[in-house]
Amino acid sequence: xxxxxxxxIVPLKRIVTFDPVFLxxxxxxxxxxxxxLFPAFTIGLASWxxxxxxxxxxxxxxxxxxxYQLWVKxxxxxxxxxxxxxxxxxxxxxxxxxxxSDKIGNILGPLLGFEVLTAFFLEASFLGIxxxxxxRVSRRMHFVATLxxxxxxxxxxxxxxxxxxxxxxxQGYKVTPGNILYPTDWLAIIFxxxxxxxxxxxxxxxxxxxxxxxxxVAGWYLLKHRxxxxxxVMLSMAMLMAIFVTPLQVILGDLHGLxxxxxxxxxxAAMEGLWETRKEAPLVLFGWPDEKSEQTxxxxxxxxxxxxxxxxxxxxxxxxxxxxxxxxxxxxxxVFWSFRVMVGIGFLMLVTGFxxxxxxxxxxxxxxxxxxxxxxxxTPSGFIAVLAGWFVTEIGRQPxxxxxxxxxxxxxxxxxxAHIFFSLIAFVIVYAFVFGAGLYYIxxxxxxxxxxVDPHDTYGGHGLKKPVLLVPGVKxxxxxx
Amino acid sequence: MFDLSAYINLPLVWGGLxxxxxxxxxxxxxxDLGIGILFPFAPSDLCRNKMMNSIAPFWDGNETWLVLGGxxxxxxxxxxxxxxxxxxxxxxxxxxxxxxxxxxAFEFRFKAHAKTRxxxxxSFHFGSLVATFSQxxxxxxxxxxxxxxxxxxxxxxxxxxxxxxxxxxVALVFGYSLLGAxxxxxxxxxxxxxxxxxxxxxxxxxxxxxxxxxxxxVPFLNQQICDRWFTFPSMFYLSPLPLLTVLTIxxxxxxxxxxxxxxxxxxxxxxxxxxxxxxxxxxxxxxxxYHLSLAQxxxxxxxxxxxxxxxxxxxxxxxxxxxxSYYVFRGKSTEDAxx
Numbered sequence: 001x002x003x004x005x006x007x008x009i010v011p012l013k014r015i016v017t018f019d020p021v022f023l024x025x026x027x028x029x030x031x032x033x034x035x036x037l038f039p040a041f042t043i044g045l046a047s048w049x050x051x052x053x054x055x056x057x058x059x060x061x062x063x064x065x066x067x068y069q070l071w072v073k074x075x076x077x078x079x080x081x082x083x084x085x086x087x088x089x090x091x092x093x094x095x096x097x098x099x100x101s102d103k104i105g106n107i108l109g110p111l112l113g114f115e116v117l118t119a120f121f122l123e124a125s126f127l128g129i130x131x132x133x134x135x136r137v138s139r140r141m142h143f144v145a146t147l148x149x150x151x152x153x154x155x156x157x158x159x160x161x162x163x164x165x166x167x168x169x170x171q172g173y174k175v176t177p178g179n180i181l182y183p184t185d186w187l188a189i190i191f192x193x194x195x196x197x198x199x200x201x202x203x204x205x206x207x208x209x210x211x212x213x214x215x216x217v218a219g220w221y222l223l224k225h226r227x228x229x230x231x232x233v234m235l236s237m238a239m240l241m242a243i244f245v246t247p248l249q250v251i252l253g254d255l256h257g258l259x260x261x262x263x264x265x266x267x268x269a270a271m272e273g274l275w276e277t278r279k280e281a282p283l284v285l286f287g288w289p290d291e292k293s294e295q296t297x298x299x300x301x302x303x304x305x306x307x308x309x310x311x312x313x314x315x316x317x318x319x320x321x322x323x324x325x326x327x328x329x330x331x332x333x334x335v336f337w338s339f340r341v342m343v344g345i346g347f348l349m350l351v352t353g354f355x356x357x358x359x360x361x362x363x364x365x366x367x368x369x370x371x372x373x374x375x376x377x378x379t380p381s382g383f384i385a386v387l388a389g390w391f392v393t394e395i396g397r398q399p400x401x402x403x404x405x406x407x408x409x410x411x412x413x414x415x416x417x418a419h420i421f422f423s424l425i426a427f428v429i430v431y432a433f434v435f436g437a438g439l440y441y442i443x444x445x446x447x448x449x450x451x452x453v454d455p456h457d458t459y460g461g462h463g464l465k466k467p468v469l470l471v472p473g474v475k476x477x478x479x480x481x
Numbered sequence: 482m483f484d485l486s487a488y489i490n491l492p493l494v495w496g497g498l499x500x501x502x503x504x505x506x507x508x509x510x511x512x513d514l515g516i517g518i519l520f521p522f523a524p525s526d527l528c529r530n531k532m533m534n535s536i537a538p539f540w541d542g543n544e545t546w547l548v549l550g551g552x553x554x555x556x557x558x559x560x561x562x563x564x565x566x567x568x569x570x571x572x573x574x575x576x577x578x579x580x581x582x583x584x585x586a587f588e589f590r591f592k593a594h595a596k597t598r599x600x601x602x603x604s605f606h607f608g609s610l611v612a613t614f615s616q617x618x619x620x621x622x623x624x625x626x627x628x629x630x631x632x633x634x635x636x637x638x639x640x641x642x643x644x645x646x647x648x649x650x651v652a653l654v655f656g657y658s659l660l661g662a663x664x665x666x667x668x669x670x671x672x673x674x675x676x677x678x679x680x681x682x683x684x685x686x687x688x689x690x691x692x693x694x695x696x697x698x699v700p701f702l703n704q705q706i707c708d709r710w711f712t713f714p715s716m717f718y719l720s721p722l723p724l725l726t727v728l729t730i731x732x733x734x735x736x737x738x739x740x741x742x743x744x745x746x747x748x749x750x751x752x753x754x755x756x757x758x759x760x761x762x763x764x765x766x767x768x769x770x771y772h773l774s775l776a777q778x779x780x781x782x783x784x785x786x787x788x789x790x791x792x793x794x795x796x797x798x799x800x801x802x803x804x805x806s807y808y809v810f811r812g813k814s815t816e817d818a819x820x
Contacts, residue, residue, distance in 0.1 A: 077588045083541055084584035088577045090548050093555060094566025095573055101566075102632055105559020106781040110788040113556040116549045117795040124545045125806045128538030136809050178632075182781045184482060413567040419638050423574045430578055434585055441592045 018417025021409055024096040027424040029394075031088050033387055034431050038082030040386045043157060043203065044210025045075050046150035048237070053143045066450035067230055071214075073445050076131050081438050083124075085431070096420065100401050100411035104181050107173055107189060108163045115159035123152035154203065161202055165195035167402050168393070169263045179406070193263055197256035198393075204249045205389065208349060209382025211241035215352075216379025217446055219372040226455040232366055235375070239356035239365070246349045253346065254309070260393075261310055264403060265319045266328065267396030270335040272306050273299065274320040281306040281318040286340070289332040294322060296336075330398045338391035345385040352378060485789060486782035492775040495557040495785055496768065498792060502553055504757050506546035508660070508750055513540045515661020517583055517609020518654060519680055520602060527816045528673040529602065535668040535814035537587055542803055544580065556788050560632055561768040561778040568627045568634045569619050569641055576615035582608030610654065617653030621646030624764065625702055629772040645698060652691035658684045660753065663746040666737075670813050674742075681745065682737050689730050692756060696723065699763060703771065706763045719762060726755045 014022040049068055056064035090112070093101050129137060129145040137145070172188030173181045183189060215238030221231035261268045269275075273284045273296040283306040287299030307316040321329050352374070359365040397403055401411045449455055485491060513536050523529050536543075555562045566573060586605035593601055622641030627634060662684060665677035700707040709715050733748040741748075766774045779785060 073592070077592070080541075080585055080588040083544065084581040087544065087548055087580060090551050090555075091566060091573055091577060094551070094562045095570050098563035098567045098634070101555060101559050102563035105555055105562065106784045109552070109556025109559055109780060110784050110791070112552045113549075113788045114791050116545065116552045117791050117799065120545045120548060121542065121799040121803070124542040125802050127541060128806050129809060132538045133809055183783050183787075186482070186783075186787060413563075413570070414634055415567050415570045416638050419570055423570070426574070426578060430581060434581060437589055438585070441589055444592065 018421055020415060020417040020420055021412045023417055023420040023424055024412055024415075025408065027420060027427060028092060028096060030424070030431075031085065031092065031427055033390070034435065035082065035085040035089055036386060036390060037383055038078050038085065039153070039157070040206045040209045040383060041213065042075060042079050042082055043153045043206035044208070045071060045078070046146070046153045047207065048210055048214070049075060050143075050146045050150040051237075053146050057139060057143055063229060063233060066453055067233065070230075070445065070450045072130065074442050076127075077438055077441055077445070079123075079127060081434060084434075088427075094413075096413050096415070097401070097411045098413040100406065103179055103406055103411070104402055107170075107181050107183050108166065110186075111159055111163040111166075111190065115156055115163075119152045119156035119159065123149050123156065126152070157203060157206070158199060161199045162190050162192070162195050165198045166190075166192045168192075168198075168260075168397055169194040170402050170405055175405075179410075181402075181405070194256075194259050197252065197259045201249070201252045201256045201389075202386075204245055204252060205382065205386050207241060208245055208249060209386060211238045211245070212349070212352075212375075212378050212382045213380075214238045215242065215375045216377075219375030220446070221449070222366060223369065223372045223376065227449050227453060228366075230450055230453070235366065238375075239353070239360075242349060242353040243356055244353075246346070246353050250346060250350065253343075258310070260396075264396065266321065266324050267330055267335065267393070268310065269319055269321045269323070270330050270332045270396055271339040271392060272310075272318070273332065273336045274306065274318060275322050276320040277317065277323050278320065279307065279315050279317045280304040281310075281316075281320075283309065287336075289336050291332055327399065330396045335392055335396045338388040338395070342385050342388040342392060345381050345388070348378065348381060349385075482783050483786060484782050485786040491782055491785040491789070492558075492779040494789065495553075495779070496766075496775040499550060499553050499557060500761055502546055503550045504754065506543070506550050507757065508753055509539070509543035509546060511657045511753065512536070512660040512664035513543055514583070514609045514613045515657035515659065516665065517605050517661075518613060518658045519661050519665075519677075520606045520609070522680070524672060524676050528669075528676065530816040531669050531673050531814050532665060533587065533590065533605075534816070535665065538806065538810045540584070540587060542806065544584070547580075553788075557780050557785050558768050558775070558778040559780050561773060564627070564629055564632070564634045564769050564773065564778075565623070568636060569622060570638060572615040572619050572622070572641060576612050576619070579608045579610070579612030579615060583612060584608075609657075613654050613657050614650040617650035618642070618646040620653065621649030623770060624649070624699060624760070626770040626772070629769060645702065648691070648694060648698070652688075652695065655684050655687040655691060656753065656756075659688050659749050660746075663737075663749040667742045667746045668814050678737055678740065681749075682734075685730070685733060685737070688752070692726065692730075695756075705771070709763060722755060722759050722762070726752065726759070729755060 049072060052064050052068045052071070055061070056068060126145040126148045129142065130149055133142060133145065166189055169192045171192050172183060172185035174184050176182055214234050218231040218234035218238060221227045222235070257268065257271075270289075272281070273287055273289045274281055275289075275294050275296065280303065282301035282303045284296055284299045284301045287296040287301070289296045304314050307318055308314055310316065310318055321332065355371060355374070356365060359368055359371060365371070399407055399409075401408050516532050516536055520529060520532065523532060551562075554565075582604045586601045586608065590598055590601035590605065618641060621643070625641075625643060625645060627640060628636035659681060662677045662681035666674055666681065669677065700710055710719060729748055729752045733745060733752065736745045736748055764770055766776075768775050768778045
């Protein structure tokens with residue numbers, strides 16, 4: 001993956017030889033990838049819960065309250081896992097990347113400090129009221145608590161993405177002897193060039209992730225003929241997001257890509273699998289970038305399309321990887337393929353929105369079984385796309401931690417590789433256990449459905465899966481009466 | 482670029498703020514973790530439900546002080562952060578893993594069947610126990626001091642592991658148990674409360690014992706600490722501290738015997754504050770003991786200034802709504818599943 005001094009050695013060997021930098025990278029990648037799954041879900045879920053509770057307050061319809069109370073439990077489980085996996089990260093900067101902390105603590109420290117002060121406390125305190133405060137505060141105050149938690153998740157994303165973006169597009173600093181960075185302009189640091197794009201792209205990604213989970217659950221309920229009323233509301237709201245937010249996300253992604261082309265062209269070259277700098281660069285759909293022979297093998301390409309997408313001109317010039325010496329290039333294969341996974345899922349999300357519109361026009365949105373299967377299959381799509389997107393941007397930032405300023409090899413801690421090896425193993429085991437249990441309880445909550453609602457209470461409480469007229473020789477299923 | 486260093490001693494203010502954040506963490510998460518430590522010894526599952534409910538709305542906020550302590554150290558003293566954390570690599574990782582098991586138990590326990598609930602009970606207990614013990618060992622290792630050259634930790638990965646740090650680890654387990662037991666006296670009733678009082682009395686004996694051991698041991702670790710406590714005139718100025726501590730221990734005994742609910746908890750908190758102040762006085766002015774002072778490890782004054790503005794603007798709100806949350810969930814906790 002990365003380029004340390006001994007980059008010729010294969011990854012497996014670097015693990016067995018306890019290469020501390022490589023092991024720290026795997027450990028950080030593992031813990032941060034695991035963590036991002038939860039915020040990606042809770043950012044969207046918190047906002048959706050606020051909408052649901054707002055609708056309940058306004059319309060007084062029980063269906064919104066039922067949905068709120070079902071999803072707030074799922075929110076609590078996810079949020080809890082997000083908190084515990086997030087605390088780990090705030091200490092790993094020091095345990096594994098003390099060189100990084102020492103050199104850029106002056107710049108990024110205050111940003112993370114602001115995240116704790118303006119977001120973490122807010123979320124943590126009002127989450128307590130959101131979960132346990134039903135009988136202790138008024139309906140209005142409860143809604144305010146939900147709203148505050150939703151805003152808190154976005155404030156949190158603001159600061160952490162600002163800090164992360166600065167590592168891609170650093171500015172507003174000066175370098176002092178010993179390579180220690182000092183801030184010179186806070187606004188330039190916080191609003192660094194890639195931040196607005198990354199912030200919006202990630203927030204939208206979180207909303208879409210949530211929407212496709214909600215849509216998947218709705219599809220599953222519809223398939224099983226359970227909680228049909230609730231499922232219809234869920235599916236409608238999820239498809240609304242798929243129809244309107246996905247195209248917006250595609251545009252944001254394009255803008256983000258152009259920004260990357262301006263500041264990190266080597267990353268874009270790796271994403272495109274382009275080796276030679278040329279005009280009318282082709283868009284490589286698939287292929288295998290080979291770092292040894294410096295070409296993309298077996299490539300299936302569309303002529304000139306990369307130039308059109310990246311420069312918005314057919315004959316635009318795009319820089320290839322050979323522009324940079326080998327030790328300045330990011331690992332090409334993971335960046336190239338992660339990018340295709342992300343874009344591929346984006347395409348499937350667009351298709352989902354298109355299908356939803358078509359079915360809506362034909363009034364078949366709620367009773368096309370194949371579409372329900374489709375929605376269930378799309379449930380994890382957002383998570384996969386988010387992970388793939390982060391792989392593109394973070395692996396594409398290599399061989400630097402702060403782009404062009406501090407190499408990853410300079411950032412590591414003076415800790416023995418063997419110790420990191422065992423901590424990595426411990427994290428993998430513990431996280432597998434925690435994640436497994438969390439997923440199990442979330443599935444259990446979904447199976448149980450909204451509390452106090454009869455799963456088949458759709459046609460006047462007859463306990464029938466179809467309207468009475470459609471059932472030959474009406475029999476009442478006593479089990480559900 | 483604004484810079485407040487011309488008006489105030491930034492490293493000093495920040496040292497105070499970080500110390501305060503860590504103290505608040507110790508007090509607030511202390512009773513959470515203490516309840517986790519006492520958990521399997523409770524007389525019934527009903528009691529355990531009550532215990533869990535008494536902290537469920539707060540634990541997340543309480544743990545956030547740990548993030549503020551770490552994040553604040555990173556922002557205000559990045560050099561100390563980057564020296565200390567590699568030095569305590571193993572206990573920090575173990576603590577984090579412990580906190581994971583503790584944290585997830587809250588959510589999972591509420592949702593588990595009776596059979597699997599046991600699993601989360603133990604996850605809660607051992608997570609709390611391991612996290613506390615690690616924190617105690619980190620504290621012990623911190624007081625012992627670590628090896629530093631220039632800006633880098635140069636010691637070994639197990640330097641922190643000594644008889645002294647093992648002792649502080651055990652001491653903190655009893656300390657947090659005391660906070661937990663007195664919190665339960667305040668927040669529960671009937672059987673749970675009676676049991677909590679018994680625990681508190683029992684644990685307090687150990688806490689008093691370990692405080693004595695620490696007082697006798699620490700001055701021998703380092704000449705500076707010894708001089709500070711046993712030479713004039715500083716000995717004279719510091720003498721109220723041990724006296725007050727002894728008085729507080731007796732007061733707490735009395736309060737427990739007379740069934741003081743809120744008073745016992747407050748006295749346990751006071752005991753922790755006194756011990757903490759004693760430690761702070763011993764270690765002053767080091768942020769990486771015996772190598773880097775607050776001033777030497779300080780971040781750029783512009784960085785400390787910016788975050789200080791953040792603290793002034795936001796910390797009052799944080800304290801305000803934290804207090805509000807405790808107010809909303811005032812009174813005795815119940816044993817039912819809450820939501």
